[in-house]
Amino acid sequence: MNLPKKTVQRLSRYRRLLVKYKYITEPYIYSHDLARLLNLNPVQVRRDLMLIGSSGNHRKGYNVNELNKLIGETIDSDEPQMIGIVGAGRLGQAILNYVSGEEINLNVAAIFDIDSQKIGKEFSGVKCYDISQLSEIIKDKNITIGVIAIPSEFTTSIASILLNSGIEGILNFTSVHLDLPKSIYLKEFDIITTLEEMAYFVKCE
Amino acid sequence: MNLPKKTVQRLSRYRRLLVKYKYITEPYIYSHDLARLLNLNPVQVRRDLMLIGSSGNHRKGYNVNELNKLIGETIDSDEPQMIGIVGAGRLGQAILNYVSGEEINLNVAAIFDIDSQKIGKEFSGVKCYDISQLSEIIKDKNITIGVIAIPSEFTTSIASILLNSGIEGILNFTSVHLDLPKSIYLKEFDIITTLEEMAYFVKCE
Numbered sequence: 001m002n003l004p005k006k007t008v009q010r011l012s013r014y015r016r017l018l019v020k021y022k023y024i025t026e027p028y029i030y031s032h033d034l035a036r037l038l039n040l041n042p043v044q045v046r047r048d049l050m051l052i053g054s055s056g057n058h059r060k061g062y063n064v065n066e067l068n069k070l071i072g073e074t075i076d077s078d079e080p081q082m083i084g085i086v087g088a089g090r091l092g093q094a095i096l097n098y099v100s101g102e103e104i105n106l107n108v109a110a111i112f113d114i115d116s117q118k119i120g121k122e123f124s125g126v127k128c129y130d131i132s133q134l135s136e137i138i139k140d141k142n143i144t145i146g147v148i149a150i151p152s153e154f155t156t157s158i159a160s161i162l163l164n165s166g167i168e169g170i171l172n173f174t175s176v177h178l179d180l181p182k183s184i185y186l187k188e189f190d191i192i193t194t195l196e197e198m199a200y201f202v203k204c205e
Numbered sequence: 206m207n208l209p210k211k212t213v214q215r216l217s218r219y220r221r222l223l224v225k226y227k228y229i230t231e232p233y234i235y236s237h238d239l240a241r242l243l244n245l246n247p248v249q250v251r252r253d254l255m256l257i258g259s260s261g262n263h264r265k266g267y268n269v270n271e272l273n274k275l276i277g278e279t280i281d282s283d284e285p286q287m288i289g290i291v292g293a294g295r296l297g298q299a300i301l302n303y304v305s306g307e308e309i310n311l312n313v314a315a316i317f318d319i320d321s322q323k324i325g326k327e328f329s330g331v332k333c334y335d336i337s338q339l340s341e342i343i344k345d346k347n348i349t350i351g352v353i354a355i356p357s358e359f360t361t362s363i364a365s366i367l368l369n370s371g372i373e374g375i376l377n378f379t380s381v382h383l384d385l386p387k388s389i390y391l392k393e394f395d396i397i398t399t400l401e402e403m404a405y406f407v408k409c410e
Contacts, residue, residue, distance in 0.1 A: 003405070005402060009401075012380075012401040012402065013380045016397065016398075017357075020358075038380075038381055039383060039384050040382060075401060075404075075405045076404070077408040081404045081408070083400065089299070090295055091299040091303070093299075094294070094296040095396055097294075097295055098397055099397065104397060104400075105404070106400055106401065106404055144404075144407050145400065145404065145407060152221070152222075153225075168407040168410060169404070169406070171403060175222070176218075176242070177218070177243055177245060179244050183410065185403050187403060189399075190214075190217075190218070192217065192221065192307055192309060193218055193221075194376060194394075195304065195309075196217040196310075197210060197214050197392075198350055198374040198376060199282060199350065199374070200213045200280045201213075201374070201390045202374045203286070
């Protein structure tokens with residue numbers, strides 16, 4: 001059974017908090033503390049954790065290590081999934097840093113660019129490849145998730161290459177909307193459009 | 206009358222494409238070309254443009270300059286809206302670069318950090334201030350939109366300061382969900398959670 005999208009998102013957030021919590025404080029956490037630290041409703045938190053089979057201890061709360069492990073068993077794959085980032089500009093590098101900095105079951109296996117100054121170099125320990133090697137490296141390194149962080153005009157052609165190379169999920173940061181087969185898990189976030197949308201509704205208030 | 210959110214998003218995308226188109230090719234563009242370049246349905250494009258009062262010329266298509274102007278009159282404020290970016294790390298700088306690189310009615314007025322190495326410096330021509338000056342600078346520079354690109358643990362306190370300083374829109378890139386008054390236009394995007402959600406559904410396929 002697939003969990004609802006919003007539940008998966010919250011489980012991901014719980015874990016990220018727990019990983020930090022683990023190092024700094026108690027072996028147990030109360031659902032209301034978890035809720036407070038993430039600005040969520042405690043009832044919601046308890047419901048989510050119940051759903052994955054954890055009911056916690058009435059007096060002590062939830063065991064942080066156990067909960068961590070349980071969330072991992074629920075949302076992670078057996079092997080870490082591999083990410084390929086297309087575009088080694090500031091955004092691509094920012095994403096790479098975010099992923100490298102977290103204890104998660106995701107690895108950035110490669111980053112791609114057209115800039116010869118960047119190709120062959122390492123960013124946060126990840127090698128930058130020529131974009132012409134995209135298909136080859138995706139297959140070689142078993143990359144399942146592609147992140148598109150390049151100028152918009154190349155979005156469609158890069159997406160086709162990703163698709164033809166067997167990618168299963170695409171995170172698109174450009175302004176060009178992708179219309180992909182249902183079998184590809186697509187998320188899109190266009191920074192400028194988001195800011196312009198915000199500006200419009202702020203103006204209309 | 207407020208336009209639907211999705212329409213505003215598409216208008217923003219049309220304009221971004223038109224601005225580039227303006228310099229490179231013809232003074233006119235067909236709705237089906239606009240649709241193709243953005244991977245949208247041409248009927249959708251014509252409906253959106255009709256909604257803002259542009260029906261185009263049957264033979265020549267839409268006049269690029271006029272359409273540009275019309276989109277601006279529809280979605281822009283009279284004065285450029287001011288953005289404040291909290292966090293001058295890679296993500297904050299990436300966003301700053303995106304905004305500076307586009308011909309849009311938004312300006313980044315200030316960027317904020319706690320790192321004394323960054324404070325006082327300029328990034329893409331925008332001054333970096335100490336985060337303790339957040340409230341003061343927001344008021345001084347008439348900042349209406351705040352972008353939160355900092356470690357999650359500071360999200361809630363930064364959001365309170367933004368709120369108390371009269372900000373009207375917040376774009377939150379951290380893993381801590383914000384629960385704000387309805388009068389604040391909030392958008393949230395958590396990169397790690399998005400990737401973990403993708404990994405989960407890719408695994409479940």
